[in-house]
Amino acid sequence: xxxxxxxxxxxxxxxxxxxxxxxxxxxxxxxxxxxxxxxxxxxxxxxxxxxxxxxxxxxxxxxxxxxxxxxxxxxxxxxxxxxxxxxxxxxxxxxxxxxxxxxxxxxxxxxxxxxxxxxxxxxxxxxxxxxxxxxxxxxxxxxxxxxxxxxxxxxxxxxxxxxxxxxxxxxxxxxxxxxxxxxxxxxxxxxxxxxxxxxxxxxxxxxxxxxxxxxxxxxxxxxxxxxxxxxxxxxxxxxxx
Amino acid sequence: xxxxxxxxxxxxxxxxxxxxxxxxxxxxxxxxxxxxxxxxxxxxxxxxxxxxxxxxxxxxxxxxxxxxxxxxxxxxxxxxxxxxxxxxxxxxxxxxxxxxxxxxxxxxxxxxxxxxxxxxxxxxxxxxxxxxxxxxxxxxxxxxxxxxxxxxxxxxxxxxxxxxxxxxxxxxxxxxxxxxxxxxxxxxxxxxxxxxxxxxxxxxxxxxxxxxxxxxxxxxxxxxxxxxxxxxxxxxxxxxxxxxxxxxxxxxxxxxxxxxxxxxxxxxxxxxxxxxxxxxxxxxxxxxxxxxxxxxxxxxxxxxxxxxxxxxxxxxxxxxxxxxxxxxxxxxxxxxxxxxxxxxxxxxxxxxxxxxxxxxxxxxxxxxxxxxxxxxxxxxxxxxxxxxxxxxxxxxxxxxxxxxxxxxxxxxxxxxxxxxxxxxxxxxxxxxxxxxxxxxxxxxxxxxxxxxxxxxxxxxxxxxxxxxxxxx
Numbered sequence: 143x144x145x146x147x148x149x150x151x152x153x154x155x156x157x158x159x160x161x162x163x164x165x166x167x168x169x170x171x172x173x174x175x176x177x178x179x180x181x182x183x184x185x186x187x188x189x190x191x192x193x194x195x196x197x198x199x200x201x202x203x204x205x206x207x208x209x210x211x212x213x214x215x216x217x218x219x220x221x222x223x224x225x226x227x228x229x230x231x232x233x234x235x236x237x238x239x240x241x242x243x244x245x246x247x248x249x250x251x252x253x254x255x256x257x258x259x260x261x262x263x264x265x266x267x268x269x270x271x272x273x274x275x276x277x278x279x280x281x282x283x284x285x286x287x288x289x290x291x292x293x294x295x296x297x298x299x300x301x302x303x304x305x306x307x308x309x310x311x312x313x314x315x316x317x318x319x320x321x322x323x324x325x326x327x328x329x330x331x332x333x334x335x336x337x338x339x340x341x342x343x344x345x346x347x348x349x350x351x352x353x354x355x356x357x358x359x360x361x362x363x364x365x366x367x368x369x370x371x372x373x374x375x376x377x378x379x380x381x382x383x
Numbered sequence: 384x385x386x387x388x389x390x391x392x393x394x395x396x397x398x399x400x401x402x403x404x405x406x407x408x409x410x411x412x413x414x415x416x417x418x419x420x421x422x423x424x425x426x427x428x429x430x431x432x433x434x435x436x437x438x439x440x441x442x443x444x445x446x447x448x449x450x451x452x453x454x455x456x457x458x459x460x461x462x463x464x465x466x467x468x469x470x471x472x473x474x475x476x477x478x479x480x481x482x483x484x485x486x487x488x489x490x491x492x493x494x495x496x497x498x499x500x501x502x503x504x505x506x507x508x509x510x511x512x513x514x515x516x517x518x519x520x521x522x523x524x525x526x527x528x529x530x531x532x533x534x535x536x537x538x539x540x541x542x543x544x545x546x547x548x549x550x551x552x553x554x555x556x557x558x559x560x561x562x563x564x565x566x567x568x569x570x571x572x573x574x575x576x577x578x579x580x581x582x583x584x585x586x587x588x589x590x591x592x593x594x595x596x597x598x599x600x601x602x603x604x605x606x607x608x609x610x611x612x613x614x615x616x617x618x619x620x621x622x623x624x625x626x627x628x629x630x631x632x633x634x635x636x637x638x639x640x641x642x643x644x645x646x647x648x649x650x651x652x653x654x655x656x657x658x659x660x661x662x663x664x665x666x667x668x669x670x671x672x673x674x675x676x677x678x679x680x681x682x683x684x685x686x687x688x689x690x691x692x693x694x695x696x697x698x699x700x701x702x703x704x705x706x707x708x709x710x711x712x713x714x715x716x717x718x719x720x721x722x723x724x725x726x727x728x729x730x731x732x733x734x735x736x737x738x739x740x741x742x743x744x745x746x747x748x749x750x751x752x753x754x755x756x757x758x759x760x761x762x763x764x765x766x767x768x769x770x771x772x773x774x775x776x777x778x779x780x781x782x783x784x785x786x787x788x789x790x791x792x793x794x795x796x797x798x799x800x801x802x803x804x805x806x807x808x809x810x811x812x813x814x815x816x817x818x819x820x821x822x823x824x825x826x827x828x829x830x831x832x833x834x835x836x837x838x839x840x841x842x843x844x845x846x847x848x849x850x851x852x853x854x855x
Contacts, residue, residue, distance in 0.1 A: 180511065180512075180513035181448075181509035181510070181511065181513075182442075182445055182447050182448065182509065183445065183446065183447015183448050183450065183451055183511065184447055185447070185513070185515075186446060186447040186450045186451065187446065187447070189723055191647060191648055193646035193647075193719075193722075194646075195719070253719070253794075257794055257795070263646075263648065264648040265648050266582055266583045266648055266649070266650075267582075268583075268648065269582040269583040269585075269586070269648070270581065270582045271582075272582065272585075273579060273585070274512060274513035274514055274575070274579075274585060275582065275583055275585040275586050275589075276513060277583075277586045277589075277647070277648075278723075279515065279723060279727060280723060280724070280725070280727065280728060281723040281724065281790070281795040282797050283797065284795070306435075312798070313435075314432070314435050314797050314798070314801070315435065316431060316435045316436065316439045316445065316446050317435070317436065317439050318439075318445070319439065319440055320440060320441070320442045320445075
């Protein structure tokens, strides 16, 4: 069990080139949501792990300098992405010599990343606060390691849980209607009631309200955001505007 | 008994068989019920891919819970207790001694089945631990552990008291299995449930256990039983003793490290070691192929088609295929395409339903009439079961494997694999029919035995007292 000793000592780390700690603590709701995820066996159809086949370098122009025309002409003749470190350095030198300013970006590659399931591979730190860790082994549905980045709207998550087809037309995910209550509309409609498309809406006079479990599950899904660079899996994040 | 009894000569065989009667019944009656329950649950899960809304309103039967319960019912409900039953009998026969302490395993069998019941119910109610193949919460898993140890101790003891001092290859496999399960099950439950390790190390422990149960333990038991019955049923000695031992050691050595896929969020050295070990499984695989191939050639009698030997042969061929699939999944080029697809499900289902379950069916069909002293009520069901199970496994596993390929080649699209998934439901239907025939035969046998018992008892009570007894 040498492996578990090595991994057992994993602690919070800092985001590369920043002082933020990673991973942040989950909110109480999100922590409870993991238990809803476990209890309903979402991991039977979803993984929470992104694989990566390697990294490449990309050269990104940050300033054209005094002679923009020459730099533009030069860029047209060069390959700027999918480079090794050495090739990227050589290209960067060429552009700098022509007066341009460049940065070299680290870009992870792999089929999972091509699918848009993450920007880097999953690493031990991503699971630090999870019990039980839900890696999953079958992708009947998409990987969820970064669903909080992909679908950051809690209402979307709730609609999707109640009636997957109401948001993704031909979805084959089973619905989790039992995490919701269908109730008579009272004197004032509940502020939490789902805003469902007509085909999925409750009968007239009724509304669909998420139970606490549904809300916790949605909070958990939104907390799945493994999108910062860490020591084990570096990449260059997009510039902050 | 047939001519092959010469391999283990001078046995008061009927006496030994009879001494195993109670433990066998206690383990197998429950196991055959769980077998049917597990297959029905698996069928419900499979139908959800035809109609996602099928039973979706019922939290107890949501896909994630049903699948876990189905798998656990098949593995912990059927495979483990049925294996224990067969091991008890094989050990008694190999040791040439009557089974000591038959009541301990009877009590243990009831504890075991209670544990399975609690475990399955907990999963359906949403109290699964969330760890694959370890879903049973504490209440269930502790009962399983206690029951297993209670059975393993007297069984291993019967090995110590053996009259026949020569060790047979099956001894190695089955004795190792009796130790392997309590060790790996306890370790995994300690590190995951009792004193959980942090973060992703849980994933490592979980996958380590899954591999040790489904690959190592299943192989030890399936091959140990297979290597016992192959010579017994064909009338040819096992070819060869040394190959079989070689398989044992290489399996124990390489098998235990497998199952941690490349690309998972673990340190690279772990996954690399695991892949290398998986590729080395080719060594025991060749060994099994040689033993199996040689034991089938030459003179001897193979018995009727569709009898116990057909089950055992089908099981061993499934083992060869499922090991090849396992090795393939560990090769980076292939796993990049097939990892996280239905292909992995196909492999584990082949290991469970195609390999171990089939070997166990063959063994049970051979053992039970001998232990009880009368034949099955519907022996013609055995051939039908063999046919349905064979067809079912092919139509269940092959489409799942193809679904995996379709999924991997199409960005994990479920739609691409859907038609294959639907065909696989058909295979599961055949398997269910076969399992029903099996369970009917076992239950009928149990009831007949009970009835005979009552009759004997009744006869003893109503019999006129002997004159001598009246006088004294």
